[in-house]
Amino acid sequence: MKFDPKSYQTLVSRRAARSPILPNCLRAFAVGGMICALGEGLSHLYRAWGAERELSMTLVSVTLVFFAALLTGLGIFDLLAQHAGAGTLVPITGFANSVVSPAIDTKAEGLVLGVGAKIFSISGPVLLYALLSGALYGTVYYLISLFR
Amino acid sequence: MIFFDLLKAFAVGGAICVVAQLLIDLTRLTPARILVLYVSIGVLLGAVGLFEPLLRFAGCGASVPLIGFGAAVAKGVREAVDQRGAIGILSGGLSATSAGITASLLFGYLVAIVFRGGPKKM
Amino acid sequence: MQKPILFEKPIYLLSHASAVGGEEKKGPLGECFDFCDPSGRFGAKTWELAESELSRITLSLAMKKAGISHRDPDLLLAGDLQNQCVASSRAHACLGIPYLGLYGACSTSAEGLYIGASLLSASNTLHLAAVVTTSHFCAAERQFRLPLEYGGQRPPTAQWTATAGGAFLITDQIPDRPCAKIMGGMIGIPIDSGILDASNMGAAMAPAAAHTILSFFEKSRFSPSDFDFIVTGDLGYEGSEIMKGILCDNSFPLLTNHLDCGTLLYNPEIQDVHAGGSGCGCSASVLSAHFLPMLEKGAARRILFLATGALMSPSAILQGQSIVGTAPLVIFEGEETFH
Numbered sequence: 001m002k003f004d005p006k007s008y009q010t011l012v013s014r015r016a017a018r019s020p021i022l023p024n025c026l027r028a029f030a031v032g033g034m035i036c037a038l039g040e041g042l043s044h045l046y047r048a049w050g051a052e053r054e055l056s057m058t059l060v061s062v063t064l065v066f067f068a069a070l071l072t073g074l075g076i077f078d079l080l081a082q083h084a085g086a087g088t089l090v091p092i093t094g095f096a097n098s099v100v101s102p103a104i105d106t107k108a109e110g111l112v113l114g115v116g117a118k119i120f121s122i123s124g125p126v127l128l129y130a131l132l133s134g135a136l137y138g139t140v141y142y143l144i145s146l147f148r
Numbered sequence: 149m150i151f152f153d154l155l156k157a158f159a160v161g162g163a164i165c166v167v168a169q170l171l172i173d174l175t176r177l178t179p180a181r182i183l184v185l186y187v188s189i190g191v192l193l194g195a196v197g198l199f200e201p202l203l204r205f206a207g208c209g210a211s212v213p214l215i216g217f218g219a220a221v222a223k224g225v226r227e228a229v230d231q232r233g234a235i236g237i238l239s240g241g242l243s244a245t246s247a248g249i250t251a252s253l254l255f256g257y258l259v260a261i262v263f264r265g266g267p268k269k270m
Numbered sequence: 271m272q273k274p275i276l277f278e279k280p281i282y283l284l285s286h287a288s289a290v291g292g293e294e295k296k297g298p299l300g301e302c303f304d305f306c307d308p309s310g311r312f313g314a315k316t317w318e319l320a321e322s323e324l325s326r327i328t329l330s331l332a333m334k335k336a337g338i339s340h341r342d343p344d345l346l347l348a349g350d351l352q353n354q355c356v357a358s359s360r361a362h363a364c365l366g367i368p369y370l371g372l373y374g375a376c377s378t379s380a381e382g383l384y385i386g387a388s389l390l391s392a393s394n395t396l397h398l399a400a401v402v403t404t405s406h407f408c409a410a411e412r413q414f415r416l417p418l419e420y421g422g423q424r425p426p427t428a429q430w431t432a433t434a435g436g437a438f439l440i441t442d443q444i445p446d447r448p449c450a451k452i453m454g455g456m457i458g459i460p461i462d463s464g465i466l467d468a469s470n471m472g473a474a475m476a477p478a479a480a481h482t483i484l485s486f487f488e489k490s491r492f493s494p495s496d497f498d499f500i501v502t503g504d505l506g507y508e509g510s511e512i513m514k515g516i517l518c519d520n521s522f523p524l525l526t527n528h529l530d531c532g533t534l535l536y537n538p539e540i541q542d543v544h545a546g547g548s549g550c551g552c553s554a555s556v557l558s559a560h561f562l563p564m565l566e567k568g569a570a571r572r573i574l575f576l577a578t579g580a581l582m583s584p585s586a587i588l589q590g591q592s593i594v595g596t597a598p599l600v601i602f603e604g605e606e607t608f609h
Binding site: 266 | 291292293309310311407408411417418419422423425430433467536541542543
């Protein structure tokens with residue numbers, strides 16, 4: 001058979017149908033924007049109830065995490081995310097889904113080595129690199145502060 | 149006034165999501181890598197002081213996307229170092245984001261206990 | 271050396287059965303399957319056990335159809351998509367039938383039929399063999415990709431692992447009713463075409479399918495027009511086009527009678543199938559529900575069947591190892607050929 005793997009890989013990636021970029025971006029914009037606007041609305045509500053700005057932001061995160069977890073449990077989140085793409089992935093809802101989904105999925109393997117061990121299997125990298133870069137920044141900031 | 153706040157949050161939050169969508173569709177970066185990229189950028193923006201103005205302008209449009217998570221880590225580390233010195237490097241990041249992380253874990257665990265995974269639909 | 275084999279005596283498909291989940295039932299062949307559980311659970315607690323149950327149900331349906339529940343097959347060849355083929359061995363552990371677990375990824379259906387037919391053909395003591403292959407979307411997704419509830423977007427080239435099973439009872443003794451026959455086959459050569467993208471399995475399997483087709487027609491007395499249909503297992507829309515392109519590059523005449531099980535199982539008008547169905551239950555259930563009945567009714571007289579497999583594991587993919595494709599081939603004929 002006449003076949004050259006190198007040119008084949010170029011051919012395959014060239015002919016592979018692209019995701020429909022414009023509709024994907026519009027949906028990501030609409031859904032992602034709506035989640036953020038919902039958060040903003042909630043933060044106004046919490047501030048009206050007497051929470052100061054910092055606390056209201058935390059409460060918004062917790063509320064959005066709660067709804068994302070619930071929708072994940074009801075099996076609605078993944079259907080929404082198939083259309084919304086980055087619109088549900090990038091807000092904190094995506095982080096919540098990446099914690100909740102392996103937890104539900106591994107229930108049959110037990111609460112310790114199933115749920116317990118796998119709950120960070122997708123969100124672990126996000127936490128790791130957030131904290132690593134935080135510690136790196138902290139080190140630089142501390143060293144600079146020594147010489148001020 | 150509230151309407152403009154909502155609009156700004158919508159526009160900025162939506163735009164941040166569109167950038168991620170473009171990265172997914174055009175570069176074939178996996179979502180996991182994009183999220184790692186986003187939190188790291190968030191830490192960087194928080195560190196160089198660019199996140200605060202964005203937060204003042206867009207509110208939840210800046211804090212709800214994962215960039216906000218990274219920026220919160222940076223802010224937590226900075227404040228902890230200011231208050232407690234070097235140990236803040238280790239303690240600041242997690243304490244600033246502990247509510248979100250613990251909420252995810254707690255709700256995740258509860259949802260896993262209550263719900264049973266259904267078959268995936270097309 | 272790769273050689274097509276034609277058996278001295280044909281091996282008869284005494285009976286066969288298919289069982290599917292909900293999405294497959296909604297597809298164009300929905301009414302043709304013997305059994306469906308729309309929930310995909312098949313009465314089991316976990317998805318892994320559901321696949322096992324699917325394997326058990328499919329085989330018992332085929333046994334019932336053959337009317338041989340009093341007689342055990344002399345051997346059982348079964349395969350699924352789970353690690354170590356646990357779904358199959360668990361499903362058939364209590365039957366007391368000699369068993370071999372097979373793994374050819376999505377190509378296991380043709381692999382099993384060819385090995386089974388070869389064993390019957392080569393032996394004077396083995397007369398009845400059972401071949402069962404299954405795949406389950408949820409079990410496969412969990413093992414190879416991400417949690418089911420994870421919200422991600424599938425790229426357009428991704429395929430949907432079918433929740434489906436097919437079971438076949440094959441015998442070397444002439445049955446008392448019109449049956450399809452296995453005339454021979456050829457074992458495929460695994461081909462590494464350097465594809466790294468686990469969501470483009472059609473591209474990983476297409477070179478293997480093209481190679482098997484080219485090699486078969488070069489080495490056998492057949493030409494493509496001798497077959498009513500040249501059926502591939504689960505290249506899907508993407509892989510089918512790529513395979514035709516490779517055949518064209520090798521100056522092989524355009525296949526006008528090519529069909530792919532992965533493109534037949536779902537309805538792209540109403541279902542979000544992306545590049546089509548896949549999994550070793552995809553080709554097995556479509557073969558049993560669609561192609562074998564055509565041979566039995568005389569609507570087709572000879573079919574070339576290549577199941578296509580993409581061999582990979584999650585660790586291999588993360589390590590950047592490329593996906594190796596394989597495509598074993600089986601020749602089916604209907605009763606009509608004799609007349």
